[in-house]
Amino acid sequence: MIFITRPNYDPTTNYLYHWSKEIIDQANKRNIKIIDFEGAKVTKNNVEKLLKKEFPRFIIFNGHGSSDCILGQKEVIIKSGDNEGL
Numbered sequence: 447m448i449f450i451t452r453p454n455y456d457p458t459t460n461y462l463y464h465w466s467k468e469i470i471d472q473a474n475k476r477n478i479k480i481i482d483f484e485g486a487k488v489t490k491n492n493v494e495k496l497l498k499k500e501f502p503r504f505i506i507f508n509g510h511g512s513s514d515c516i517l518g519q520k521e522v523i524i525k526s527g528d529n530e531g532l
Contacts, residue, residue, distance in 0.1 A: 448473055449502035451493065452484040453509045453519040462508040469506065488518030490529075497532040 450470065454463040463484065473480040481500065483492060488509070497505075507524065510517045514526035524530055 447479040447481065447500065447502045448504045448506065449481045449496065449500070450483070450506040451488045451508055451518055451523070452482065453488045453517070454485050455520055459509055466506065466508055483518075486519055488523065490518065490521060490523045493518065493523045494529060494532060 448469075450466055452463045452466050453459045470480055470482055481496065481502065483496070507516045509519075509523075515522045516524040524532070
């Protein structure tokens with residue numbers, strides 16, 4: 447299973463949002479289960495719930511971030527010292 451986040455709120459995330467569609471299409475062609483969180487679904491709460499329930503073999507986080515965090519739809523979804531253990 448692949449889990450991919452695709453926030454879409456500025457030119458950079460818009461580019462990643464559309465580019466990642468190719469990954470989704472290729473996974474579907476190979477019958478690989480893919481969970482696609484896009485736009486407003488890419489929140490800390492939604493990501494944490496999914497990662498605690500499912501155990502994807504591969505995770506792709508698209509979006510902005512820094513050396514200690516990854517952003518989703520305009521909010522931090524993974525933060526060092528908070529929930530990086532997920």
